[in-house]
Amino acid sequence: MNNETLIENEARAEALEQAIADQDLVATADLLTGMGTTEIIEVLERLNTRERAVVYRLLAKDRAIEVFERLDSTLQSEILSGLQDEDVAAVFAELNPDDRVALLDELPASVARRLMLGLSPTQRILTATVLGYPQGSIGRSMSPEFVTAHPAGTVAETLVKVREQLDDAETIYTLPVTDAGRLVGVISLRDLLRAEPDERIGELMSVPESMGAEVDAEAAARHCADLKILALPIVDREDRLVGILTVDDALRILESAESEDAARTGGSEPLRRPYLATPVASIVRSRVVWLLVLALGATLTVQVLDLFEATLEQQVVLTLFIPLLIGTGGNTGNQAATTITRALALGDVRPRDVLQVLAREVRVGVTLGLLLGSLGFVIASAVYAVPIGAVVGLTLLGVCTMAATVGGVMPMLGKAIKADPAVFSNPFITTFVDAAGLILYFLIAKLVLGI
């Protein structure tokens, strides 16, 4: 798709949205037939619940299923609630076990049970295996449908087996090699095609990378990404193969993990659906709790200032620098926190590195502090008075050092106590640094100005 084509699609999407807004069903249906699945999905993700239900019902049957399979489970469940029972059952049966489980989590228990009963026995068992693993584990997002090879089997035999199971398996490009259920190797279809028909899998297979089904889904997905492989075998505690994680599922897992981190560092809960498809009320809900918590934390600053009110009355000029000082502290803290949160997510830094991180951030903080501090000293001395300049400069040095250190260590503590590091980063740090920075400021002021 060239930039030109991108623009065409844009235009078509706009026309469609217009038709929907005008409730012109004929025009809508016409436009839909001319559009690709991806385009349709992009539009659906921008509509409100009612509009989405209408548009979905206008889709041709197979197209409808294609589209449904690729929607987020939250949107899927909404659409289902608007369909006839028999259509629901049909759509549900079409899904892959892993996607089906994601959807089940969104549905009311009664509906979920009814849908499960509607499945074919095999599909029900497959779905059950996935359902058996705890939320957030990779077992929940893996596909239990895979083709395996046997070490004693020949290339020819294996290729036949692959051909037979072409339609059931999630991927045929990476084959786990199992012996009595245990994962003993892995072989790519590329290697199979390269080899002689009578060669034995056992001689061709390579050492398998794998993950335990109980491992955190994001960690497994990140591992799959780092390995640059198309599929990662998932095993149970006895190293028996229970599923396979395909790279496209890994990608989906990572994307939602990134969204979560982004939201948390911004001090809100992640939206569980595309922004424009989220009701304003849920957006408010995703933010209000955090905002209240942080505001409550900020009352600390009120108390600190209350404490030093006498000092302020003597030197109102000190007030002028309050936002600058705590702002700079907040920025320095956020810089450190964001870097470390990201490094933790990527596995570049581990909780045991806490001392190394501490040492580095102190050095960074001091350097930044000296720079900003001397600058602050010069300017504030010039504009106001040298003592004031000294107070501002020294405070900047102190605040930067403290902020960088706290900002670097907080996320690691979060990780260490198994909380989301992102939660422990930016917003909290700002609140903490604000209060601590103010205390530092007034202590230095009292010292330097002798009040």
Place this chain on the structure above:
Amino acid sequence: MNNETLIENEARAEALEQAIADQDLVATADLLTGMGTTEIIEVLERLNTRERAVVYRLLAKDRAIEVFERLDSTLQSEILSGLQDEDVAAVFAELNPDDRVALLDELPASVARRLMLGLSPTQRILTATVLGYPQGSIGRSMSPEFVTAHPAGTVAETLVKVREQLDDAETIYTLPVTDAGRLVGVISLRDLLRAEPDERIGELMSVPESMGAEVDAEAAARHCADLKILALPIVDREDRLVGILTVDDALRILESAESEDAARTGGSEPLRRPYLATPVASIVRSRVVWLLVLALGATLTVQVLDLFEATLEQQVVLTLFIPLLIGTGGNTGNQAATTITRALALGDVRPRDVLQVLAREVRVGVTLGLLLGSLGFVIASAVYAVPIGAVVGLTLLGVCTMAATVGGVMPMLGKAIKADPAVFSNPFITTFVDAAGLILYFLIAKLVLGI
């Protein structure tokens, strides 16, 4: 890999790092032989330049190349600078054209030129095609090595062709179908295996999704991810096939894009290498410019306060709420900015949606403002005085509304003027909201308290 195994690896990695710290080359070499490529890479990413060079030279030849291929280009260039010319040439020749180009961007022009001349003619041409596209375009990250099918060809013929080119092509699992160089379709290896030997590709192929080589790399990678496909054909303006983007490369592109967004929203430049492998000096560099810019912006708040110094002298109590008020404003702004920045990155929101976003964020802001405002009014009235409570409450209402609106719209403006939306988000908003919030605060105070 089970959690148990993960812990084992942890232990091994720690032992290795110890051996390296002790400069015990024998122990280091022993430990290395027992480790998987991924483990070794994880360790390398945690060492400093000198240590990394030592460890790399201890690796067996093939292992060394395996490892090298999967390192970031920044680390690759460092390692190269420590190797003999002939080794450099050998390693360089082993790389895929796209990885090679990424590395060339890191190397001094003279070295780059020499290395290019060392390549085989074919490899040199392939590398040149990739080099021909602008930085940041998908053309730069695509692979120019692909197997194509012809619509008139039979399944049997195509499978033979695939077998012949097994080793050169980046992927054989998705085959672009071209006619006279033009992309006319795409067929998966799965479909080929499913079909009868004498069927024609033209009847089996499906409509191709593709991207123009000039398209932004992140957009293309995101598209590849949304489609849940293994490879996306890349075409030139005349729709001629010029390369292919594989999902694992798409993943790599997305990861670095995420890191960049994370850093920018945190108010710093992205580190171009793993945190522990980054010298403190470069970390400082990645933060200092932003910090200075923001501090400069914050001097606005000093001027605002200077403006209202008289008011402050009359009512020192107003000072107490300054950090709380601007803090809350900053948080509300960041929440909105982070949500919208993310939505833009995911393509959930487009610049043309600016009015819709504006409308939504105003509503969100007012709702949050009413909540926090009334709360602030009650508390401040109880602790201090009703007029003070009124000032605080009204300011909170105003600040939240303004912050959410600004926070929501700023990233979209950023995107519209083709800048990185993340840059225009959190740090800038905080600075802006701080100053604007203070003005609002004092105007309301003057009005309510009649000073």
